[in-house]
Amino acid sequence: MKEENVFSPQTDQEELRDERSLRPKNLGEFIGQEKLKENLGVFIEAAKGRKEQLDHCLFYSPPGLGKTTLAHILANELGVNIKITSGPVLTKPGDLAAMVTTELSDGDILFIDEIHRLNTAVEEALYPVMEDFLFFINTGKGPGATTLKIQTPKITLVGATTRSGLLTGPLRDRFGIIFNLGFYETPEIEKILRRSAGILGVEADKAGLEEIAGRARGTPRIANRLLRRVRDFAQVRGKGVITPEIAVNAMTSLEIDAEGLDQLDRALLLAIAEKFSGGPVGIDNLAVAVGEETDTLTDVIEPYLIKAGFLQRTPRGRILTEKACRHLKIKKPKNADLF
Numbered sequence: 001m002k003e004e005n006v007f008s009p010q011t012d013q014e015e016l017r018d019e020r021s022l023r024p025k026n027l028g029e030f031i032g033q034e035k036l037k038e039n040l041g042v043f044i045e046a047a048k049g050r051k052e053q054l055d056h057c058l059f060y061s062p063p064g065l066g067k068t069t070l071a072h073i074l075a076n077e078l079g080v081n082i083k084i085t086s087g088p089v090l091t092k093p094g095d096l097a098a099m100v101t102t103e104l105s106d107g108d109i110l111f112i113d114e115i116h117r118l119n120t121a122v123e124e125a126l127y128p129v130m131e132d133f134l135f136f137i138n139t140g141k142g143p144g145a146t147t148l149k150i151q152t153p154k155i156t157l158v159g160a161t162t163r164s165g166l167l168t169g170p171l172r173d174r175f176g177i178i179f180n181l182g183f184y185e186t187p188e189i190e191k192i193l194r195r196s197a198g199i200l201g202v203e204a205d206k207a208g209l210e211e212i213a214g215r216a217r218g219t220p221r222i223a224n225r226l227l228r229r230v231r232d233f234a235q236v237r238g239k240g241v242i243t244p245e246i247a248v249n250a251m252t253s254l255e256i257d258a259e260g261l262d263q264l265d266r267a268l269l270l271a272i273a274e275k276f277s278g279g280p281v282g283i284d285n286l287a288v289a290v291g292e293e294t295d296t297l298t299d300v301i302e303p304y305l306i307k308a309g310f311l312q313r314t315p316r317g318r319i320l321t322e323k324a325c326r327h328l329k330i331k332k333p334k335n336a337d338l339f
Helices: 013-022 034-050 067-078 093-102 120-132 169-173 186-200 206-213 220-237 244-253 263-275 283-290 294-307 322-328
Strands: 057-060 082-086 109-113 134-139 146-151 156-161 177-180 311-314 317-320
Touching (some): 013 186, 034 067, 057 067, 067 109, 067 156, 093 120, 120 156, 186 206, 206 220, 206 244, 220 244, 263 283, 263 317, 263 322, 283 317, 294 311
Parallel strands (some): 057 156, 057 177, 109 156
Antiparallel strands (some): 134 146
């Protein structure tokens, strides 16, 4: 049985409850993404002033950077209800029709996670809902076929995706507000950890939180997950206080190094170095080499490795960098053209 990756986007029920309790409730509590918050605050106030629904919003980024949190914040700031679903769940237009017409009212938010995974029929049914708040249902076949037109509430669609490049042009063009959430700076992660530690009732000194923040890959979800794991080590091996020593001890046990790389990250980089002579290598071959799904590599692992300078993505494939060789303490592969 394969050991779960600590940076995996999957969470168990206990962690899911913790994440909900740690989630900011309004823009004032949300740490980081300053320009996004500033602009979003203007759009919210303008919509409330006109007593209109907020324009449709699209958030895209790697996992764990706050897309779902922002959807909840929008609902709280606007004082409306939110209905949450995901692209794979909406398998037919009828699923969308039932949700929009019976579970939502004017001004409410429909949040679709993984919106890039909508099937074509559902996506096309969504277009008139976004543009004219109408839903069309085709009945019958052949010459006797008719189309029923149903008025829907004036809702705000909020879409979230980790793969913005997979969105079709017509769908993307129908969003009036589009934001890309970037990775967080270490001081921002430290602030998030201080807030989370207070909510969880965890005693931690500043240097202990700095150790966690430096290994959290610029991602709040990962930072909070690491905080919970270090809390366990502090409880069992310490005096209940997160100190630098306890944090380092926990990270060593979890096999997370000073750059925030875990076992899978290192396996991926070593595979490129040892099996593919430093690259270039295609993502499918790389996925087979490390025994992981392609989507996990492209959505979860690669974005941080590229940002941190360990990996380069080129038209011919993935290429190792000299920084990666230095970090892994390996020699530059022969005949490799490293960045």
